[in-house]
Amino acid sequence: MNKNLSLAILLSGNGSNFQAIVDSIDKGQLKAAIKIVISNNKNAFGLKRAKKHNIKNLCIDHKNFADRESYDQRLIEIIEQEKVDFIVLAGFMRILGSNFVRHFPNKIINIHPSLLPKYPGLNTHKKVLENKDKEHGVTVHLVDEGLDSGPIIGFMKINVEDEEKENDLENKIHKIEHYIYPKILSEFQEGKITTAGNKIRIDDVFYKDGKEYFI
Numbered sequence: 019m020n021k022n023l024s025l026a027i028l029l030s031g032n033g034s035n036f037q038a039i040v041d042s043i044d045k046g047q048l049k050a051a052i053k054i055v056i057s058n059n060k061n062a063f064g065l066k067r068a069k070k071h072n073i074k075n076l077c078i079d080h081k082n083f084a085d086r087e088s089y090d091q092r093l094i095e096i097i098e099q100e101k102v103d104f105i106v107l108a109g110f111m112r113i114l115g116s117n118f119v120r121h122f123p124n125k126i127i128n129i130h131p132s133l134l135p136k137y138p139g140l141n142t143h144k145k146v147l148e149n150k151d152k153e154h155g156v157t158v159h160l161v162d163e164g165l166d167s168g169p170i171i172g173f174m175k176i177n178v179e180d181e182e183k184e185n186d187l188e189n190k191i192h193k194i195e196h197y198i199y200p201k202i203l204s205e206f207q208e209g210k211i212t213t214a215g216n217k218i219r220i221d222d223v224f225y226k227d228g229k230e231y232f233i
């Protein structure tokens with residue numbers, strides 16, 4: 019049995035992915051402890067969720083910093099104190115600069131609501147509908163210095179049905195996000211997923227474009 023993971027969660031908004039991780043820990047499925055939740059937005063509902071679960075939480079508002087580098091430096095100092103295994107981005111809507119990314123090599127994980135490398139950035143559901151895509155999905159990846167880029171760990175797909183609106187896609191995407199994110203963290207904890215340089219190994223198979231997950 020591997021040791022429990024210790025996690026820092028970064029979020030900017032609702033925090034439903036953070037909640038899914040908490041629920042998975044509470045059910046005993048994910049063997050992990052969340053050491054700290056940090057938001058750049060004081061009104062993030064995710065901070066209220068953290069308070070409710072008695073998880074250490076704080077807002078570090080980027081507006082109070084002169085530039086990205088000084089903001090990221092503050093984040094580094096706070097996260098370093100917690101000695102975490104992974105920094106989990108759960109709807110953290112800020113780009114992390116190269117100093118931050120280089121400080122935590124292969125330790126920052128992100129979830130993004132598209133089948134990367136398609137549609138990095140915002141408004142992914144809208145783009146899927148505009149392009150009349152028949153499939154859509156979510157991707158979990160290690161964070162590098164680009165926008166929603168970095169080695170892909172895993173992804174899940176959904177079908178896009180005729181008549182579906184952005185809201186329908188968002189609901190379907192959340193459902194699979196709440197499955198895949200705790201699942202992948204659990205596989206890290208069990209030692210099934212390891213990283214080697216720029217490559218991901220899952221159950222002794224090396225993945226370049228990520229493993230496809232199914233519910």
Ligand code: GAR
Binds near residue numbers: 129
């Ligand atoms: C999620 O859909 C997540 O994939 C997305 O923000 C949402 C946060 O929802 N992240 C990104 O777009 C990162 N580029 P939540 O606050 O309810 O977890």
